[in-house]
Amino acid sequence: MLDVPLWLYPIAFLAVLGPLVFVHEYGHYIVGRWCGVKADTFSIGFGRKILGWTDKRGTEWKIGWLPLGGYVQFAGDRDAVSQPDANWQALPSAEKSHTFPAQPVWKRALIVVAGPATNFLFAILILAGFAWIGGQAVTPPVVGGVEAGSSAATAGLRAGDRIVSINGREIEVFGDLRMAVEHRPGERLEVRVAHDGQDRLVELTPRLVREKDPFGKEYTRAIVGIAPPPPQVQSVPLWEAPLVGINQTWQIIRQTGEVLSQFVTGRRSIKDMNGPVKIAEFSGKAATMGLATLIGFVALISINLGFINLLPLPMLDGGHLAFYAYEAIRRRPAPAEAQEWAFRFGFLAIVTLMLVVTFNDLGSIGVWDRIARLIG
Template sequence: MLDVPPWLYLIAFLIVLGPLVFVHEYGHYIVGRWCGVKADTFSIGFGRRIFGWTDRRGTEWKVGWLPLGGYVQFAGDRDAVSQPDAEWQSLPEAERAHSFPAQPVWKRALIVLAGPLTNFLFAIAIFAAFAMVYGVATTPPVIGAIEAGSAADKAQLEVGDRIARINGRAIEDFMDIPMAVAFDLGRPVEIGIERGGEQRTLTLRPRIVTETDRFGNKAERAIIGIRPVAPVYTTVGPVEALTAGTAQTWGLVRMTGKILGQFVTGQRSVKDMGGPLRIAKQSGEMATLGVASLIFFIAFVSINLGFINLLPLPMLDGGHLLFHAYEAVRRRPAPLQAQEWAFRFGFAVVVTLMLVVTFNDLGSFGLWDRIARLIG
């Protein structure tokens, strides 16, 4: 089992989260500038300023002492989560015209959407760069080997069978197979295969296995017990690389959405949720595997950051988009009191989730097991 120096967790965490927070907030900032909105503050981290400066446009750029996120506070915002300042309408006309609340709803929605969208674009750029450097691996969805006694063996799949569909979803590459099966909690799957020019459909139940990685982390996933044929690496140009990066990003977005849906419906335990401490742990682990692994992990976290920020919670970008959608449909903003209560609810939800994931994260470091051994 590989050991990770404790200091590496913090360094790798800052390397992962710092650029991603900057990318997310810069998306808000640059689209705000394009829309003619003045930014008062651009902050990486929360709390008291460690260092910073003010540019010629009057925007304060700073780094806060709590490195768990960031924010852009536009003119007319009351706070870091962009609640409107009740006094924004009393600003001088020239300043009011460049405030966030004074903009038409489509501009405000575009500025809000720009943050998560930039996270997705950042991930696409990373995956595209990998494709340019290493080529695109193409592995046909053809069975190269079958594990004895596995679900595939019991269903009488054969070496050479081509997996065409899983639960109605077309399979183009072998890596689509574990993506379609691994996180579906072992439920029965309907598989369409091509064998000898004929098409067949059969149903099998994947087996859930618990795997331990080289760092001692345990994870459950479902498998059907097949292995691929050898992959083929193809050199690609910029357009093909962007296409591959977009497809890879979309696949991870769908996987994230599926897992989140399982949490919401109770199919997956909240014990599986992770937060900043787990990201720090995984960042340190990826750093020990090399620069390429760490950069790939940054892309993965960027996708998760963009996805989570689109959730319809008032503290998050998705909550702001929900209010903007209400305003676009009703032709007037939601009542201020309703917005206040919604933000309080969102704050309570976010704090509760942070407590849950922190409890889980401490468990992933083995803290609760050590306490149990001491008590026992």
């Protein structure tokens, strides 16, 4: 069992989140520059400035004391979430042309989408590097063995069966099987199986199992009771590595979307949501398992950061894109009052969500149990 020193958690958390926030915001910043928009502030973290400088273009680069995000404030913005300044139209023409609100809607949308897109590109680069250096797992989705009493055994699966698809999702390698199953406990899955040239449909219902990670902490995942065949790894040429990175990134995005839909539809409890405390915990654990594991975790968080920012919630990039879509279709911006109320709702929703996930995180590490014992 591995031990993680307490001091490593905040350091690893900053090592993971800091570069990802920079990558995200730099995407906004650099595309804004390409579009001729002046950036007033580039901030990593929120709150009071603890370090900063101003470059020759007049952009203030700073680090805030609260390292839970960042922002780029462009000329013409009232605040860090790109609400227009009421006075931007009164600026001289030369200055006005370099403000964010003065740009056509397609440029504003391009600048906004550049943040999440850069997170995805960063993850693709990492995963492509892993594929080029270490190869790609190509273990076929063939049943190597069946656990007695499992849903796979009940359905009549046997060694040599090939899993073709699950709920219409094509299974190309054995790793796809795990990604399609482990977040679906109790759901009835329609599985297409091939054997000796013949296909058949079977139904499997994954069950939850409790396992321990290398640190001795329990976690749960869903299984159907299928063991893999002997692992196979294939070398990947440099030109093909980005395609592998793109495919792996898409698989993670797809799984993230499926898990999110489970939260929305009530099939998964909100208690399963993780927040910054759990990210810090996972970061510390990943750091003790080696640089490669930590970098892989960075890629995963980068994908999730990009995905979450594309959700159509005001305050997030996806919320801005939703308003720009309205503007593009109706040929005029949404009413200022409607935008103001939407951003207030978005702020309240995000703060509420952060409180919920932080409450869950503290419970998962035993804080509430300790408090209850002290009170009792």
